[in-house]
Amino acid sequence: MAFQKLSNFNKLLWLLLKFEFMIPSHALYVHWPFCISKCPYCDFNSHVRSAIDETLWERCLLQELVYTAQTVNKGPLTSVFFGGGTPSLMPPSLVHALLDKAKSLFGFVPDIEITLEANPGTYDESRFKDFAQAGINRLSLGVQSFNDKSLKFLGRIHNSIEAHKALTGAKKLFPRVSFDLIYALPNQSLSSWKAELAQALDYDPSHLSLYQLTFEEGTPFTHRRDTGQLHPMADEEALSLYLETQTIMDAQGLPRYEISNHAKPGFESAHNLTYWNYGVYSGIGPGAHGRCLIQDQKMATRCLKNPEKWTLQVLDRGHGWEDSQPIESLTRFEEAIMMGLRLSKGIPWSQMAALSETLTTALRNSTHFTTLMTEGFLNSEEDYFWLTPKGLLTQSACVSYLLNDLT
Ligand SMILES: C[S@@+](CC[C@H](N)C(=O)[O-])C[C@H]1O[C@@H](n2cnc3c(N)ncnc32)[C@H](O)[C@@H]1O
Ligand code: SF4
The missing domain is CATH 3.20.20.70 (Aldolase class I)
Structure with a gap:
């Protein structure tokens, strides 16, 4: 408002x-x-x-x-x-x-x-x-x-x-x-x-x-x-x-x-x-997840799922967080792909390069990337790469296939 x-x-x-x-x-x-x-x-x-x-x-x-x-x-x-x-x-x-x-x-x-x-x-x-x-x-x-x-x-x-x-x-x-x-x-x-x-x-x-x-x-x-x-x-x-x-x-x-x-x-x-642009968010309440910055480090946070256990821990410790871990570079890269390839417009190459130049080059040159392009599941231009309508129909399979080639 x-x-x-x-x-x-x-x-x-x-x-x-x-x-x-x-x-x-x-x-x-x-x-x-x-x-x-x-x-x-x-x-x-x-x-x-x-x-x-x-x-x-x-x-x-x-x-x-x-x-x-x-x-x-x-x-x-x-x-x-x-x-x-x-x-x-x-x-x-x-x-x-x-x-x-x-x-x-x-x-x-x-x-x-x-x-x-x-x-x-x-x-x-x-x-x-x-x-x-x-x-x-x-x-x-x-x-x-x-x-x-x-x-x-x-x-x-x-x-x-x-x-x-x-x-x-x-x-x-x-x-x-x-x-x-x-x-x-x-x-x-x-x-x-x-x-x-x-x-x-x-x-x-x-x-x-x-x-x-x-x-x-x-x-x-x-x-x-x-x-x-x-x-x-x-x-x-x-x-x-x-x-x-x-x-x-x-x-x-x-x-x-x-x-x-x-x-x-x-x-x-x-x-x-x-979420889909892999931005920064905090979550509160039972089971809430976060991808937040703590002292400039991107962290994955997760609150206890069970409502009663969550309230008990909040009363005891001031928060219901069950876990809070730094997200390593490869995981950040993979998570950004998983989220961004849900979007019709896809992901800017600059976003991936900001996460890791090395992994971005590896992704661009990977066999699986080329195969998905040739088979009509994926498209890539100067600025963006994105799943085609055919690729979006099988989004999770396409993402798994892409990420398989990175690790
Ligand atoms: C948290 S609920 C929305 C608010 C409220 N709980 C409700 O159901 O009215 C989120 C949405 O996810 C969708 N949803 C949940 N489970 C689903 C399922 N198994 N298949 C398809 N849609 C689902 C529903 O459309 C639901 O409105
Ligand atoms: S159980 Fe609750 S959260 Fe789930 S769909 Fe029904 S109303 Fe929504």
Whole structure:
């Protein structure tokens, strides 16, 4: 919201300064690990509890935020992301307190993006108004489907009427709204998916996340698949849904900028771009990860996953970090490739060279790089290299193949 309050002259000045000095991104992720119920496809660090001690959680999250600010390199935050679990279950006063504290500890850039993930089943106009007043300027709604049968199959707590109500309400309250849909469900026809996509596009979204249903280890869906109770969509069918989706989204001016994410130009998620550009971010809350700078060394940090163990450690030691390790040069290089090759525009060669000139030369000259180029999975020009649409379809296999040749 801070950016909206600036005069047009100051906004222009800020954008010029940002461009001129390439202000580095610095993101903060806050994990809220609780949900009303567990969806059968989900392997996120989310838990169902009959009661939550909100005072304790406020104390612990604020404490870990202070510890993080004391530990990592300073610099204003470019984005904050409340993810989960279901952060729309957080008390708005806690979101407010965390944002106030983060601003006083790190500072905020004027056009900071502050996102909260929300479940449509938790929509309540007055609570969501409070989130907007607390400083949330981007809401990401887990709509998943506009079809009641699909919502039931996905084990969601909301129905299609509630999805529409939450979307309509959110659009009035937040300057930016994104929402998630899941497709390639068993037996889903192309026409029914297209009908859902049309309903989504009726909202004139500036950002949409479209995920193909994946079967994650340890989830009830995977168990049902493995025991023959559930039959995933065949790969060729899923592929045709995917290709049709790209055509529709391109025609609507919402091209894919990442494997599953579409945006009008300029409305990409700044926070997620920090991950994909292998920028600097800190994570607080159970299971949160960070790639932050500590005394100018890039470190991988990880918080304890279990919510109760995390609170106990925060009370005891002032933070819930389970691990914090310097990231060695080869790992930094590999991680940057893994993240950056998710983006349609790919990775600037200069970014890789800044990480390691030697490895960049090795990558450019590797047999696997040439093979992927010849086979039409990869493209490279003077400034950038990127996976083609064919390569993005098999992104993780392409990345593994590329990295195999480096080690
Ligand atoms: C943390 S959730 C979003 C907020 C909230 N928890 C909710 O579900 O409404 C992140 C998103 O990941 C997607 N997702 C999670 N598990 C998935 C799976 N197995 N297959 C496809 N998409 C999945 C869903 O679209 C979900 O909205
Ligand atoms: S509400 Fe979201 S985070 Fe919670 S279980 Fe469902 S998909 Fe996972």
